[in-house]
Amino acid sequence: MAQVKITPRSDDYSRWYQDVIAYAELAEQAGVVKGCMVIRPHGFAIWEKIQADMDARFKATGHKNASFPMLIPMSFLEKEAEHVEGFAPELAIVTHAGGKELEEKYCIRPTSETIIGHFFSKWIDSYRDLPMLLNQWCNVMRWELRTRIFLRTSEFLWQEGHTAHATHEESKEEVHRMLQVYADFCKETMAMPVVCGTKSAHERFAGALDTLCIEAYMQDGKALQSGTSHDLGQNFGKAFDVMFQDQDGKRDYVWQTSWGTSTRLVGALIMAHSDDDGLVLPPKLAPIHVAIVPIYRKDEEKEAVVTEAKRIAEELRADGLTVEVDDREGIKPGAKYYEWERKGVPLRLEIGPRDLESKTVMSKLRVAELDERGRPQKVALPIEDIGVHVGRLLDEFQEFLYERALALREENTVSIDSWEEFVATFADGKSKFVYAHWDGTEATELAIKDATKATIRCVPLPGHGPAPEPGKCIKSGEPSAQRVLFARNY
C-alpha cells in the first residue's frame, strides 16, 4: 500500500478527523441512507472492546441486560409532554407494514424511556421488585440535519440503562453511581479524563429533572459530551403508571433513572489521542496490540526471521495480546510501518538477522519521543521474557496517553472573569475549557452562546473544576455561586 497523506491537524482539524477514520478504515458515511454510517471491522472491533469493558462494569453494579422493541407506538411518546416535544422533530416514522397502512404509527426508538416505562408498570408491583436495574445495548434513530461520523449520526449504537427505585434518594444515588462508572471507564480504559457535572436546564434531557454528564476535552479545545445520566424523578412513572406498594402498604410512583453512552465514544477516542500520522489507541481498546514486521534483504534470511517473528507472536498471544505478523511480500518495511501506525497499533516490533544474533528485537511505541538524531525513539528489547517487556511497555503507554491527555486539557483550561477575554478566547473558531461565572438564567446562557458559540457544558460536581466561590456573571454581572464550564462543543 502506498503511503498516504493525512491532512495535518493544524491545516484543517475537521478534515484531519475524517482522514484518520478513512485511513484506519474505521467507518464511512453510508451515503445512500441519510446521516447513517457503516462501521467497518477495525472500527467495530474498538466498539466491541468498549462494550465488553463497560458491560462488565454494569454487571458488577448489579445491572442486567434485556431487549425491548425498536418500534414505539407514537401515542407512548405523547404521554410525557416534554419528552415528545424534545424528540418529535428527530423521529423516523413507520407508517406501513406488511403491505398495509398502519392504524397506529410507530417511531423507531430515539431512546426507550417510554416503552420501558410501559413494561415497568407490568413488572413492578411491590417494593420487593425494586430496585429494577436494566440495561439495553441496541441501535437508536434520531434524524439529524447535520451529521458527523461517530459524533452525530442518524442511527447510532448505544447502551441505555433504565432503573426504577423506591425513593428519590436511591434513584439519585444511582444517577451519580453510573456517572462515576462512565468517568472511571473513560479514565481507566479510554485513557481520557472527563469533567463530571450537571447540565443547565436548557441542555437537560427531555423529561428529566436533572441531567448529569461527562465532558471530555478534544485536542482542538472543544468539548465532547461523552455520556449522560438522568434523574427522571417520577415523570415517566406518572406517565406510564408505574406504581409500587411500599413496606407499609402505601402505593407510590417509582423513581427512575436512565443513562447512556454511544458509538460517539469512538469519535472521542480519536480526537483525544490521535495525531498527524493517524489513529492512536490506548492498548485496552486496541483491536491489535502488536504488529511484528520481519526485516530481511535476502531470501535465505527470510525463513529464520519470519519463523522467530511467528514464535514471538505466539508467545505474546499466550498472554492475551492480539498480534499481527506482517510478512506480506512486495511491501517495504517503511510502508508497513505507516500502515500499522495509521491503524493505531500501540506497539511495533521489528526483527531482522542482526536481532536474531543479538537476541533482541527493536520496539517502537505508536507515540515515541524523538532520539538525538530527530527520529522516533526505538528501544531494543531482549527476546527472553519478551512478554514481560511488551506487557510493561503497553501498560506504560496506556498510562502515558492518559497523562498526556490530562496535561493537554490542563494547559488549555482557564478561569476567566472578563467578558473581553472570554470573547477573545472563543474568537475565530477557537475554544478552550473556560471556567467562568454565570447568573443561572437561560437568557444569559443563550446570549453567551449567540455571542461566542460557547455553551455551558456543565456545572461541575464537587471535585471537578475550581472550588466553588461566589462571583459575578461574566455576561450580566449578576451574582453567581460558582463557576461553570464553558466551551465550544461537538
Added chain:
Amino acid sequence: MAQVKITPRSDDYSRWYQDVIAYAELAEQAGVVKGCMVIRPHGFAIWEKIQADMDARFKATGHKNASFPMLIPMSFLEKEAEHVEGFAPELAIVTHAGGKELEEKYCIRPTSETIIGHFFSKWIDSYRDLPMLLNQWCNVMRWELRTRIFLRTSEFLWQEGHTAHATHEESKEEVHRMLQVYADFCKETMAMPVVCGTKSAHERFAGALDTLCIEAYMQDGKALQSGTSHDLGQNFGKAFDVMFQDQDGKRDYVWQTSWGTSTRLVGALIMAHSDDDGLVLPPKLAPIHVAIVPIYRKDEEKEAVVTEAKRIAEELRADGLTVEVDDREGIKPGAKYYEWERKGVPLRLEIGPRDLESKTVMSKLRVAELDERGRPQKVALPIEDIGVHVGRLLDEFQEFLYERALALREENTVSIDSWEEFVATFADGKSKFVYAHWDGTEATELAIKDATKATIRCVPLPGHGPAPEPGKCIKSGEPSAQRVLFARNY
C-alpha cells in the same frame, strides 16, 4: 413465591411452551408493538451466551464483525428481482423522518444482502480484497401475520454472515463450512442434534442459488429450522455490480454467501430439552449454573449453614461458574427448589446442619432419575474438592442432554414407503421425522403439504439421514434418487 402449575406437555404442547417461557421469565409478547417481544434478563442472558460462543466460532474461521444501517432504500431491494418478491410482503416502511415525508422510502432491514452488496462494490476491486468475510449481529424486521414468541416474531435479533469470494468453488466451501459451524454449535453448546441438508427450491432463500439448513427435532415431533447458509452465486454481485480483477487481469463478479441464526435458537433450546417442571438448560448456556439452598430450622443453625453455602459458592465461582445462594427469608426450601427448576438451573446443592457434620452437600441435577422411593435421585458430594465434583456433574449433564435429545429423535425417526402410513403419521396434528422418497417437483411437494401439513425440511447432506438409495415418490410414484426429510415444522 407460590408454586405454579405449568401446563403439562401432554395436555397442550403450545400452552406448555408459553408457560415455560412465562414462569422462567425469559420473554413476553410486547403486545403494544405488533408481533414483537421483550426479552427479559433471564432470556437475554441465554442469548448473550449463545452470541459469545458463536461469535468465537466465527472469529476462529476468519470472520470480522461490522455494522450496516438498519434502513435500506426501497430501490435497493428492487435490484434483485427474486429477493424483493420474497421480502416485499413482510416489510415495515419508513415514509417520514425529521418531520418531512421522505423522497425515497426506506424499509427496516429484513436481511442485509442488498445494502452490504452496495458496500462490497465500494470495497472490493481486486482478488487481493477477497475473500471478504463479514458478520453482523443486529435486529431485523419481518412483519409476520402469525407470531410465536422466540420462534417467529416481527422483530428478532440475529447474526447475518456475508462473504464474497473469487470463485464459486470457494463460496460453496464457505456455505458448507458455516453450516458445519452451526451444526457443531448446536451439538456442542446447545446439546441439540441437527440434520444438515439442502432446502427444496420452494423453500430456498429469495435470491439464492441454494439454501442449506440445519433442522432440529422438537419434543412434539415437529422440526425447527435453526439456521441457514445460502449460496448466493453471483446474483447480488450482478445486482450491485460487485466486480473484482483476478490475477490475470480479468474482471468478474464476486461469488457471495450469507448465513444466519437468530433468537429463534432460544425457542429451539426450550423445545429440545425442557419438561413439565419448566426450563431445562445445558450448562454451557445456563445463566446460573448452580443454586445453593441452605436448609435450617432454628436461627442458631442458620449462620453456620449460610456461611458455608457462601464459601462453597465462592469456591465454585473461582472455577468460572455462576452461583446463586438462595438465603431468602420466608420462603420454604421446596418453593425455592421449584423456582430454580423452572428457571432451568442445571444443578442444585442443598446444605443443612447434618451436611456440615458429614462434610457433604446433597446435589440434584435438573433432570434426575428417580430413586427406589420414587423421588428424584440426589447424590451426596464431599465438600472437599467440591469444584471437581460439580464440574464433573455439569459436564455429564451437558452430555446427557445431548444423548437424550438424540435418542428421542432417533426413536421418532422413520423411513416410510406407503402413502397411507405417511398420512397416518401426520394425522391429527402429529409429527415425526419421516424419510421418504420424493420426485423432486414442486407440485408434489405442495400436494403433500396440502394433504398432510408435512413439509420437506431438507434433502439430507451425505452422512445425514439414510444412505441414498433410489426409490419411488411416496405421493406420485415417480422415480426418486434419495429419501428426503419430511416433518411438520415451526
